[in-house]
Amino acid sequence: MNDAIQDKNRVYENCPTAEEIKSTLEAGTRRRGWPVRIVAVTLLLAAAAAATVALKLGSSGAGSAYDTLQSERGDLTITVSATGTLQATTTVEVGAEVSGRILAVNVDANDRVSTGQILAVIDEEELRAAVDKESAQVAAAEAAIKLSQVTAHETQASFERVSLLKVKKVVSQEDLDTATAANDRAVANLAAATANATLATATLKSATSRLAKATIRSPIDGSVLSRLVEPGQTVTAGFQTPLMFKLAQDLKHMRLNVDVDEADVGRVREGMEASFTVEAYPERKFVSRVLSLHNEPTDSSNVVTYQAVLSVDNEDGLLRPGMTCTATIISETRRDALMVPNAALRFTPPSKQLKRGEKAVGQQETVPLRKVWMLTNDEPVAVELQTGSSDGNMTEILKGQLEPGTPLLVDMKEEA
Incomplete structure (x- = not known):
């Protein structure tokens, strides 16, 4: 500030005084010479400029620097920012458990479906043949049981007669041993026939179940997110189930999964209020709340984050799964x-x-x-x-x- 005052004083010292300006003007008037008048006007302008500079220097102290x-x-709101994506509350992938050619596809993307509704049908010809074959096996096993039962009754009666005759010493011990062995074989055959019948029945149930699986039904009430098959396409069920449909249970209530930085995770707790925005509607804020904060970390390029799950109310249907969101979690509010x-x-x-x-x-x-x-x-x-x-x-x-x-x-x- 002292330097500014010194500069101001130097400007004032170099400025012409009022008496000097008046004397110059009077001299110019007496001589009636244009050059003198020009000099006088120049002096006046210089004086005005010098005064302006001096005023600026005088007013530009340390305060204006x-x-x-x-x-x-006021109220101070402390927030934590995080990004993530919208997800359906429950997402189900529907696949084919049997192989075959697709005869019909009854739904498409965005269609509403209900539990048990038929989504697609796979050719049942081979599956029905398998059911018929196993049904015949069951019938044959039941017949074998009846035959074994008759044989068992017959050998049991023969064994009892030979045993009685042996007591009377009419037959030999060899005859008794033969009758005993025949009876035991008949009992074993009956047990084997019964087991075969049980196996045939189980195989029939399996074949019947595979036949039912040729009709692809919806396991939930919801919407079709995507359809991945077309009529006429062949699917092969092996070690990996062929994916046919992707369903979402209820898009009116969704969830937002965001990644919270490890530096901020200590300020986030369940139940905190939050809001988020999406690029599709940049001017609108959607209200949310923290449902859970996972303990398992995610390490990506040496950046550690923890996943927080936020609730999403989508009654108006504006939001869609997969949208990228920027969430703001209110961790603290300091009033006044x-x-x-x-x-x-x-x-x-x-x-x-x-x-x-x-x-x-x-x-x-x-x-x-x-x-x-x-x-x-x-x-x-x-x-x-x-x-x-x-x-x-x-x-x-x-x-x-x-x-x-x-x-x-x-x-x-x-x-x-």
């Missing part, structure tokens, strides 16, 4: 807080601008409090503050001699 922003009092701009906390005046005895932040060995700078008598003066939460633009002040509306230095003005 800084850009300022004011402290203020005294706040200062973050730019004021970052700014430190040049050392030559500081008042004698004042030190810039960074020149001290320890800084227990943070500093902002204000002007007192056109000189930068530091104010120590205890800071709290920040939203990235404003920071809460917990302790310090500062009033709302105080202009705080945030930058040096660029010289013109």
